[in-house]
Structure formats: C-alpha cells, structure tokens
Amino acid sequence: MNYITPLFFGFISAFIGIIPPGLINMTAAKVNHKEGKRNALWFVFGAVLIICVQVFFSILFAKVINRRPDLVTLLREIGFGIFSTLTVYFLWLAKKPKDKTKKYTQNSKANRFFQGMLLSSLNFFPIPYYVFVSITLASYQLFSFEKTTILIFVNGVLIGSFLVFYLYISFFNKIENKRDFIMKNMNTIIGCITGLVSIITLINIIKYYW
Template sequence: MSVILPFLSGFVAAIIGIFPPGLINMTAAKVSVTDGRRRALVFVLGALLVILVQTYISVIFARYINKNEEVVVLLREIGLGIFTVISFYFLFFAKTPKKQIDKESIQLKSKRSRFFMGMLISAINFFPIPYYVLVSITLASYKIFTFDAVSIYSLVFGVVVGSFSVFYCYVVFFEKLKSKTDYFIKNMNTIIGLVTGFVAILTLINILNYHFN
C-alpha cells in the first residue's frame, strides 16, 4: 500500500498538471508532426529526465518543510489565499486565451538534438517544483503519502509514468485530440478556475481540521 498509493497519486497529479495544452506537450506534438513519432519520443525522454529530477527535488524539499508543522500550516494558508485569488481571477476576470498552435509558433531544426531540446524546454518550466511540493505536503497531510525512501521513489515514478502517458497521447493521437485541444484553449480559464477552486476548498477543510481538532 505504501507503494501503490504514492504511485497512483503521482500518476494522477502528473496528468492533472500536464494534460492542459502547454509548451512541452504541444512541442512534442509539433515534433511528431514535423519529424515523426520516434524523434518526438526522444524529445519526450529528455523532458522526462528533467521532470524526474524536478519532482525528486520538490519532494525532498517538501520533506524538510513537513518536519515543521507550523511552516506547513502557514504554507497551506498562503496556498489557500493564492488558490482563491487565482480561482476568482480565471473565473471572472481573465480574458479568453487565443489559439496559438500554428506551424510557425515553434521553430524546430531537424539537426538539433530532440533529447536535449526536451531537457531545455522542460528545464525552463519551473511550475513542477512548487506544484509537487504542494502535492506531496497535501498527500502527507491526508496520510496518503509518507516521506520515506520507498514512498518518495514511488511518487516520483508515478509522476514520470503519468507525464509520459500524457506526452505519448499528444505525440500519437494529436490529430484526434485537436478538437479537445481547441476546447481546452477556449475554456482554459474556467477549467483552471474550477480546479484551483476545488484545491482551495480542500485546503480550507484541512486548515479547519488542524485548528479545531
């Protein structure tokens, strides 16, 4: 159980964080269209290597934070405020994003190593670090995850497998996913607002349980 739950949690967290169209998955789809699936999968492997390192660093950082309960509670309260503000912004104030998936949006050269390109594009994306810090601390607060070596490796492996699954879908099924991609782009603000709102509610419940129990 100490292996399965962290793995599934990491798998689901990765899908939630990566499935909406972003720089990495859309670049993977672009490489697939222009250079073929094999090169696209090489690109994905490069991105996954960085994601693995980022996730491991995030969980280790979260382990040290988790030792100080007051810091954890403070981070939850800060996170509650941030998620609440983000939810209101995306639900009521943000403008609809424009579709920017055209052939000239990402310039790729066939001579450039797709593996290192995947590493580079993944490295400039700092979102996974705070995201997986928050995910691991939240999972630990619900006793789903512990900061022992087995659970950490299981969570990280789940994140890598979940990330690969999403990237693979973009690489292989991009043409079929175009309509879904358009839907996500048109409704991205609402989707983000609802997800962050749900996380804010869970965080609020967790804070209230801490203060009143």
C-alpha cells in the same frame, strides 16, 4: 508501507498535473505531427527527465517543511491565497488566449531532447505542486518521506507524465480538431483546476483549526 500506494499517487498526481493542455504537452503533439513520433518521444524524454528531478527535490524540500507543523499550516494558507487568486484571475479577469500557429523546422533527436529539457526547466509549476501534494498525502498517512518511498513516488510521476505525453502524441489529430475549443476555454480549464485545489486546501485548513 505498501509501496503500491506512493506509486499510485505519484502516477495520479502527475496525470492530473499534466493532463490540462499546456506548452509542453501541446509542443510534443505538434512535434509528432510535423516531424514524427520518434522526435516527439525524444522531446518527451527530455521533458520527463527534468520533471523527475524537480519532483525529487520538491519532496526533499517538503520533507524539511513537514517537520514544522506551523510551516505546513502557513504554506497551506499561502497556497489557498495563491490558488484562489489564480482562480479569480483565470475565470473572470484573464483575456482569452490567441491561437498563434508557429512554423516548425526539422530538428535532430538530440535537439528535441534538449528542447524538452529546456521547456520543462522553464516550467516551475511542478515544484510547489509536488511540495503541496507530498505534504497533503503525508498528513493523511498516505505517503512517507523515506528514501525508498520517495523513489517509488518519483517513478509513479515518471510513468504518469510519460503516459499523458504519449496520449497527446497519439491522439494529436483529435486534439488538433478541437484546438479552437481548447484555446477558447483554456482559462476556464485552468481556473477550474486551481479552484478545485483551493477548495481542497481550504478544507484542510478548516480541519486543522477545527
């Protein structure tokens, strides 16, 4: 297999999964604003470390599931139901999030590193996300569950995740100026993303039964 392919898709999947404003990337940006880039980067290192571990075990789990085509189809159907429900919720039912500004105190690099690990550990979204991504890519023969390919994919995720976090850190001032807009439209942004995933999943289900 061309090893550039898993690196590319690891990078793209991480970029798409992390680019929407969320707790981790916005916290990294605010740490940079309050404490400087060095502490923000240590926070990012901690977060990315946990993300890579989550991705690795997600793919191992996906490898087991991929051996059972019936389970793959079932998971796609369950995934479609979950993402469709989330789309309806975020676009029409959820209340607009309130902007709660928190005071930041100066922390050491080690504290920020472990805080990044903690916040990333509490975020379980990467696990089902990368299970879904790896199985979908494998179904199109764009990914294989070989050890080398998995490690290269994880490295792609590492690069993509770090780049997104770094962009949030570097362009925080622009993000800060548009914070009100982002907060008001957060549910719409998330709803559009889950809606897109729902459509892709539905297409795969239809193709399977067709």
